[in-house]
Each structure stands twice: as structure tokens, then as C-alpha cells.
Amino acid sequence: xxxxxxxxxxxxxxxxxxxxxxxxxxxxxxxxxxxxxxxxxxxxxxxxxxxxxxxxxxxxxxxxxxxxxxxxxxxxxxxxxxxxxxxxxxxxxxxxxxxxxxxxxxxxxxxxxxxxxxxxxxxxxxxxxxxxxxxxxxxxxxxxxxxxxxxxxxxxxxxxxxxxxxxxxxxxxxxxxxxxxxxxxxxxxxxxxxxxxxxxxxxxxxxxxxxxxxxxxxxxxxxxxxxxxxxxxxxxxxxxxxxxxxxxxxxxxxxxxxxxxxxxxxxxx
Amino acid sequence: xxxxxxxxxxxxxxxxxxxxxxxxxxxxxxxxxxxxxxxxxxxxxxxxxxxxxxxxxxxxxxxxxxxxxxxxxxxxxxxxxxxxxxxx
Numbered sequence: 444x445x446x447x448x449x450x451x452x453x454x455x456x457x458x459x460x461x462x463x464x465x466x467x468x469x470x471x472x473x474x475x476x477x478x479x480x481x482x483x484x485x486x487x488x489x490x491x492x493x494x495x496x497x498x499x500x501x502x503x504x505x506x507x508x509x510x511x512x513x514x515x516x517x518x519x520x521x522x523x524x525x526x527x528x529x530x531x532x533x534x535x536x537x538x539x540x541x542x543x544x545x546x547x548x549x550x551x552x553x554x555x556x557x558x559x560x561x562x563x564x565x566x567x568x569x570x571x572x573x574x575x576x577x578x579x580x581x582x583x584x585x586x587x588x589x590x591x592x593x594x595x596x597x598x599x600x601x602x603x604x605x606x607x608x609x610x611x612x613x614x615x616x617x618x619x620x621x622x623x624x625x626x627x628x629x630x631x632x633x634x635x636x637x638x639x640x641x642x643x644x645x646x647x648x649x650x651x652x653x654x655x656x657x658x659x660x661x662x663x664x665x666x667x668x669x670x671x672x673x674x675x676x677x678x679x680x681x682x683x684x685x686x687x688x689x690x691x692x693x694x695x696x697x698x699x700x701x702x703x704x705x706x707x708x709x710x711x712x
Numbered sequence: 713x714x715x716x717x718x719x720x721x722x723x724x725x726x727x728x729x730x731x732x733x734x735x736x737x738x739x740x741x742x743x744x745x746x747x748x749x750x751x752x753x754x755x756x757x758x759x760x761x762x763x764x765x766x767x768x769x770x771x772x773x774x775x776x777x778x779x780x781x782x783x784x785x786x787x788x789x790x791x792x793x794x795x796x797x798x799x800x
Contacts (some may be wrong), residue, residue, distance in 0.1 A: 588730075589730050589733065589734055592734050592738075593734065593737060593738065593741075596738050596741065596742070597741070600741075600742070600745045604745075630727070632725075633725025633726065633727045633728065634725065634726055634727060635727055636727050636730055636731060636734075637727065640727065640730075640731045643731075643735075644731070644734050644735060644738055645738075
């Protein structure tokens, strides 16, 4: 059975597109045929993060309007042949997406794909609503910062009342917390909310912590999902997250501060 | 305990402040999330009716909606002004 995952947050700039690109690539690398869809109509960026911006011919809205087939619009990823990208349209018409149209495309994708990752736009407008409406699982990307935590909680309320599963009284969407841009040293100094703090406030199942990392900007600069940078901490954090989502038992990492030079030499491992 | 730890505890960290503020805010927002959307309008109209008879202020009325497993309760609380003769 195919599963639809929405990557959402409410707040902008917390790492939704970075996360969508990374987990879609991670799932595909694990051998699951995966599609990742950009729902940010008018402000598409997933294509840039995935490094396929020059190969966009048709987009999501073209498919909804019947101007292109799904196969024409899907872009096969250059690094992994099990991964496909459906770019958003750059139209300024914010009503370009319809619930019926999105539902039809997802149903068609479900026949062929194991996972469908929906990269939600920020906010709680139509694009964000449609990105989460058909979801089976929700990845809530949150930064350890007041406005992000508050918006995540707001998003949780919307998931539990406005989604298709909620409207049809089905089993609720499974919600997972992904805490990104985490700085263990600042947490230690009492300058940043800890994982436990955020979990206590949101009461969500923690899928993983992604540390604040230079590798994320390096990855977006070069158009390679950060998970492909296997040496980087953020890349490893996303690999762990994908493994945990698929049911593997991986202890949490990147929650405690890095060992200093002394610790690296004498602290073992 | 090192000297450094001592100084850390003596001052509330900004993270604990953030946590406290968020806990209050989130609890408040969650309780109002399940309320029916007609509540503000109901409150406004009730206030207009009461004001026909009694001179009360904007915040003299509070409407609370509560929900538990078996029932929904709408609680209406109106604070009457003190007797006219007492007012100056």
C-alpha cells in the first residue's frame, strides 16, 4: 500500500523543502519507488534543492488542467532512478490547485509509487491545506524556537480536524516530530529549547533531531539533497530518520553536544 | 557543583522562559481550538441584548464552551455593575 507523507510546519524557513528532498531521496535509496511533490504553487523551490530546475517542462498544475500527463511532468532524479519529482507551477493564480485535481493525481501516483512525499508551503492557506489533506503520515518540521513550536501546534490542530482522514472519521494521520536546526551546545547553555521541552509541549513522537549544520547550505548550493552527503551530521540525521520511519531501531543522535578536540582524541569513538 | 553551574542556576535561562511561555500559550490555544465558530458572534449579540436593560461594560460578559466525553456545556457569566446609588 502506498503511503502519502506530508512535510509541514506552518512556519516558513524551518527546513520543509530540505527535509522533503532528503527523506524522499532516503526512501528511494532504500529501494522504495518514491515521488516528491512541490505544493508551493507560485514559489517553487524543490526543483532547485533537488538539482533538476533545468529539466522542468511540465508541472503539477499542467497535469491537473490536463495539459500534460503525469508521466510527462514527473522528472526522474539524476542520482536515483527510483525517485521522481513533480514540480510546482510558477503561476500566480493561487486557485490553480483543486482538491479534486490533487486527489486524482495522488490516486494515480499511488498505483505506481510506494511513498508520495508532499512538500507543503508555509502558512495555512490553500496550498498547505491541500498538501496535508490526503496524508497518511505527517512529518512536522520544527525549530527549537517559540514561533516555530507554536505554529507546529497550530498545524497539529489542522491535521486533526481538516484532513480527509478527520473528515471521514478514519484512523487519524500519524504525526512525527522532526526537530531541525538543533544546537546541543546552546541547549546546554540554556539558550535554546531542548528536545524534551519541545516534545513535552507538542507531545509528539520524535522521529529525529537534525543538528544545525553547514552541510545543509552546501547541499542546497549544489542541488544535492543533504542526505547524499553521507559524511555530514545532517545527512546522517536524515538517514537515521528514514530508517526509523521504516521501522528500524536507531538510537537518537545529535542531541548531546559534540566532543571537543580533547574528547575526540581521548573520549573514544 | 562547579562555580560555573552555580551562576547558571541563579539566573533563569531564556530557554526555560520560552518553555513556560509556550506551555501557557499552547494550552490556551488548544482550549479555544475546539470551540464552535459562532461563539464570538453569540457573545457580541448577547451583550447587545443585555445592554438594552443594564448598563454593562464590554468585558462584563464571558461565554465559555466546554466539552467532555458525554456532553457540551455552554457557560454564560454576566457580571452586573454595582448598584447605581453606590456609583459616583
